[in-house]
Amino acid sequence: MKxxxxxxxxxxxxxxxxTTPPKENLGANYLAGLGGPVPTxxxxxxxxxxxxxxxxxxxxxxxxxxxxxxxxxxxxxxAGHVIGVAAIxxxxxxxxTPSGDYKILEKDIDHVSSSYGHVEDSAGNSxxxxxxxxxxxxxxCKYVPxxxxxxxxLTWDGVGMHQGYLPGYPASHGCIRMDRNVVxxxxxxxxxxxxxxxxx
Numbered sequence: 592m593k594x595x596x597x598x599x600x601x602x603x604x605x606x607x608x609x610t611t612p613p614k615e616n617l618g619a620n621y622l623a624g625l626g627g628p629v630p631t632x633x634x635x636x637x638x639x640x641x642x643x644x645x646x647x648x649x650x651x652x653x654x655x656x657x658x659x660x661x662x663x664x665x666x667x668x669x670a671g672h673v674i675g676v677a678a679i680x681x682x683x684x685x686x687x688t689p690s691g692d693y694k695i696l697e698k699d700i701d702h703v704s705s706s707y708g709h710v711e712d713s714a715g716n717s718x719x720x721x722x723x724x725x726x727x728x729x730x731x732c733k734y735v736p737x738x739x740x741x742x743x744x745l746t747w748d749g750v751g752m753h754q755g756y757l758p759g760y761p762a763s764h765g766c767i768r769m770d771r772n773v774v775x776x777x778x779x780x781x782x783x784x785x786x787x788x789x790x791x
Contacts, residue, residue, distance in 0.1 A: 643770040645675040655786040658767055667777055677773045680757045682765040693745040693787045702742030707764055708735050741778040
């Protein structure tokens with residue numbers, strides 16, 4: 592009986608420590624935007640159109656971005672026609688991406704989140720995929736802020752467009768995650784002050 596209790600306690604200790612890797616190490620992919628297959632989304636959520644491209648024809652004229660939350664796409668317009676499309680993942684129902692008219696307030700190619708990240712062990716295995724700077728960090732682990740490369744800020748309270756993981760439906764904390772294959776082109780051609788319209 593005593594050995595059974597000790598075995599159980601030892602098992603709990605291992606589960607609580609950072610030396611035991613989780614069943615799934617999704618933290619890096621989830622936060623870093625490494626992409627993945629587009630699964631079937633729940634019926635009530637928007638489903639991303641699985642098309643992203645950049646086709647700059649060299650036209651001149653006003654540039655702006657339209658983010659369609661229902662279709663889960665961002666479109667880059669120049670001179671009134673689309674030259675780029677990015678599949679996106681916007682905010683969940685509980686942390687919705689706000690619709691409205693915005694302007695890009697700043698650009699930061701190597702931005703990291705000040706609000707979200709993950710906790711990982713010394714081997715780089717994620718032990719908490721949805722952490723904040725206030726989350727407990729077990730001994731031997733560290734908190735890693737979520738990378739938000741190619742960040743284009745829309746609001747001063749943290750909403751922006753950036754490279755991110757696309758599960759095929761709204762899944763972010765409110766930001767607009769964009770397809771890693773085209774977000775560098777959006778970033779390169781966007782400018783501070785550029786209009787961005789977010790529609791539902």
